[in-house]
Amino acid sequence: METLHPEKKKTVLQLLKCKCPRCRQGNMFEYSNPYNLKKFMKMNDKCAVCGQVFDIEVGFYYGTSYVSYALTVALSVATFVAWWFTIGFNLNDNRIFYWLIANSVFLIALQPVFMRLARTIWLAFFVRYNPLWKQQPAKAPERINAAQMNAW
Numbered sequence: 001m002e003t004l005h006p007e008k009k010k011t012v013l014q015l016l017k018c019k020c021p022r023c024r025q026g027n028m029f030e031y032s033n034p035y036n037l038k039k040f041m042k043m044n045d046k047c048a049v050c051g052q053v054f055d056i057e058v059g060f061y062y063g064t065s066y067v068s069y070a071l072t073v074a075l076s077v078a079t080f081v082a083w084w085f086t087i088g089f090n091l092n093d094n095r096i097f098y099w100l101i102a103n104s105v106f107l108i109a110l111q112p113v114f115m116r117l118a119r120t121i122w123l124a125f126f127v128r129y130n131p132l133w134k135q136q137p138a139k140a141p142e143r144i145n146a147a148q149m150n151a152w
Contacts, residue, residue: 011024015117015120015121015124016117016120018116018117018119018120019120020047020049020050020052020054021052021120021123021124021127021128021129022047022050022052022127022128022129022130022133022138023047023049023050023052023129023130023133024129025047025049025050026044026047026048026049026050026052027044027048028043028044028047028054028116028119028120028123029041029042029043029044029116030042030043030044034112034113034115034116035112037112040112040115040116041115041116041119043055043119046138047138050130050133050134050138051137051138052127052138053138053140053141054123055141056123056126056127056141057141060122061119061122063122064115064118064119064121064122065118067117067118067121067122068114068115068118071114071117071118072107072114075106075107075110075114076103076107079099079102079103079106080099080103083095083099083102087099
């Protein structure tokens, strides 16, 4: 059995790079640039490294909206706290509106990144890291209907 390097394969950083959650090496998306807006959500059918199928069942990625929502709320809270400690808020001026505008621009700019990251995190909830992925083949999805794939 080969030696595992947990610092390389088990890190959350690999998920932030949109790598396969099973082997943490293969790319989930065909194009690495999230700002190529015509192709940024185009996913590979399966991992090129370990063979993990990314579309587990019909409508699987509908749940990513919850993850994306949590990411945007977390970012909004972080920018609110950062704005509060750096610039501050006051009832007598419009600094809250400046924060709302800055936060909205920031969220819109990061939306393609959040959409990809939400898919990666959602898939990682259901497909766990397997340190023995070379010896154990990926499980075949149970509820795939080829006629309904990519119908969302």
